[in-house]
Amino acid sequence: MTVSKTAEKSSEKPADAAKGRKDTGEPQAEALQLGELSEQLGYVLKRAQLKVFENFLRCMASLQLTPAQFSVLLLVEKNPGRNQTEIASTLGILRPNFVAMLDNLESRDLCARIRSTNDRRSHILVLTDKGKAVLARAKKLVATKHEARLNDLLGPANRESLIEMLSKIANEF
Template identity: 90%
Template sequence: MTVSKAAEKSAEATAKGAEAARARKDAPDDAGEALQLGELSEQLGYVLKRAQLKVFENFLHCMASLQLTPAQFSVLLLVEKNPGRNQTEVASTLGILRPNFVAMLDNLESRDLCARIRSTNDRRSHILVLTDKGKAVLSRAKKLVATKHEARLNELLGGANREALIAMLSKIANEF
């Protein structure tokens, strides 16, 4: 049995069309169809990281007028609460590597938010203090965090869930 040239071309065109349709179905959709995460959406580490990114994004938005990052805010809070402690102790408590911490302190000092003062007990060490400007900026930052950032998290989670989440995350941070 022979197939006419027209039928052969028609079959070839149909096969190519079906193949193209399959390729379009497997290709990413230009309309923005989300990728399927599969098991990834059940990985605690992945979900924690995604949550952290969202929280940091909101924090940066709330702190835009003060140009403070979460790490800088944390440093200012620790220095306020622990005046006269050295930079090694603060960096260690926050889990910030020494080179990164020195660069951050350089930035905070250049903005006149904190100062490093040579320790009278150990001349190799520097203690950290807030400047008057640092105290004023931190005061404003704490108000913004409370009224915008933390308030949004509290609204999203509710008080009991917020406390439970802090307890669970603290357990991971301290015991894992």
């Protein structure tokens, strides 16, 4: 057990916070006031990101793909013929840390490293047939279970607006 671990986290659900006390007849502590915290960009952003990743993992449980692994498969599919350094740096992954990640995907026969003939230092990355099939299934799951959830919650217009604003922050903040 090293590749799995699925989505069975417990963590600390802030929603459940300050509960977990037996209802004795005592002074009874109320839920805490978040105050200015609920208006702090970083706080709400981090909280939302954790929720979204949790949901992603649940949706992808059958395929055992993390958000990071999914992003690698997507990028390799969209950019055939690129090497490890290019894929990793585009995703903000440091090359040393990308090695174990690729070892994992390659051991599951989802992608392969191919020694470049032009530059024998480079490993060109490609999806295997299984990798393409898994990615196709993953895309459907993400679209129907994960991203659809966002539409339900915000509506299509707001969803688009949200993605746009987050992209702007990611690129220009």
